[in-house]
Amino acid sequence: MAGELRISVRTDADIVTARQKGRVLAEPLGFRGSDLALIATAISEVARNIVVYAGCGEIILDVVRDGEREGIVVIARDEGPGIADVEKAMQDGYSTSKSLGLGLPGAKRMMDEFEIVSAVGKGTTITMRKWRRSHEDRPYRPAGT
Amino acid sequence: MRVPILKQGDYLIASVQDSLADADLLQLSENLLTQVGLFHSRGVIVDVTALDVMDSFACRALRSLASAIRFRGAETVIVGIQPEVAFAMVQLGLDLAGIRTALDVEEGLELLGNGKDG
Numbered sequence: 001m002a003g004e005l006r007i008s009v010r011t012d013a014d015i016v017t018a019r020q021k022g023r024v025l026a027e028p029l030g031f032r033g034s035d036l037a038l039i040a041t042a043i044s045e046v047a048r049n050i051v052v053y054a055g056c057g058e059i060i061l062d063v064v065r066d067g068e069r070e071g072i073v074v075i076a077r078d079e080g081p082g083i084a085d086v087e088k089a090m091q092d093g094y095s096t097s098k099s100l101g102l103g104l105p106g107a108k109r110m111m112d113e114f115e116i117v118s119a120v121g122k123g124t125t126i127t128m129r130k131w132r133r134s135h136e137d138r139p140y141r142p143a144g145t
Numbered sequence: 146m147r148v149p150i151l152k153q154g155d156y157l158i159a160s161v162q163d164s165l166a167d168a169d170l171l172q173l174s175e176n177l178l179t180q181v182g183l184f185h186s187r188g189v190i191v192d193v194t195a196l197d198v199m200d201s202f203a204c205r206a207l208r209s210l211a212s213a214i215r216f217r218g219a220e221t222v223i224v225g226i227q228p229e230v231a232f233a234m235v236q237l238g239l240d241l242a243g244i245r246t247a248l249d250v251e252e253g254l255e256l257l258g259n260g261k262d263g
Contacts, residue, residue, distance in 0.1 A: 037229035106237035
C-alpha cells in the first residue's frame with residue numbers, strides 16, 4: 001500500500017487536487033463510476049468547507065480495510081474557527097456563508113460513514129469512509145467508462 | 146484554466162475542462178456575459194461533458210450564470226452532464242433550478258432554436 005496521501009488545502013485549486021487524488025486512490029480499489037463521482041464530490045465539499053470557513057487545512061486520504069471489506073477514508077482537518085452548532089450545520093440548507101448549505105449533509109449522504117468533531121476556536125475534523133460494494137452487486141463496467 | 150468560447154451563429158458554446166476550479170467558473174461567467182453583448186447572442190451552451198464532479202459551488206455558479214445571461218436577453222442550456230455526475234448531484238441535494246439541460250451540444254442548439262421559433 002502506498003500509505004496515506006496528504007493534500008494541504010488553501011485555495012480553490014487545492015480542492016480540485018484533493019478530489020482528483022481521491023479518485024486516483026479509489027479507482028484501483030474497484031469502486032464503480034457512480035461511487036467514484038460520489039467520493040470525488042464529497043471530497044470537494046469538505047475541502048471547500050476548509051477554504052471557506054478555516055482558510056487552510058488538509059485532506060488526508062487512505063485505503064481502509066476491515067476484514068474482507070475495502071474502502072477509502074477521507075479526513076478533512078483544519079484549525080479554523082470550528083462549528084458552533086454541528087447539528088445545525090448538518091441540516092440541509094443551513095449556511096453561515098452564501099452557499100447552498102448542502103455541503104456537509106450532502107457529503108454525509110454520499111459516503112457510508114461520516115463523523116464530525118468540532119470545537120469552537122480549535123477547529124474541525126471530518127472523517128468519512130466509503131466501502132466498495134461486494135463483488136456480487138458490482139455490475140459489469142464497460143471499457144472506457 | 147481558460148474555458149474556450151466558440152461563436153456559432155446566434156449562439157455561444159463554452160466547453161468546460163475537467164479540472165475547473167472555482168475561479169475559472171467565475172471567469173467563464175464574466176466572459177460569457179461580455180461576449181453575449183459583443184455578439185448579440187441569443188443563447189449560450191455550457192458543455193460540461195468533461196466535468197467529473199459538479200459540486201454545490203459549481204451548481205450555484207451555473208445557476209447564477211444562467212440568471213445573469215437571462216438578464217442580458219439570452220438563454221442558457223447546460224449540456225453533457227455525465228450519468229455519474231447527475232447521480233452524485235441528486236445525492237448531494239442539488240438542483241439546477243429552472244436551467245435548461247440537454248444531452249449534448251447538438252440537442253442544446255436544437256433546444257435554443259426551437260425556443261426562438263416558439
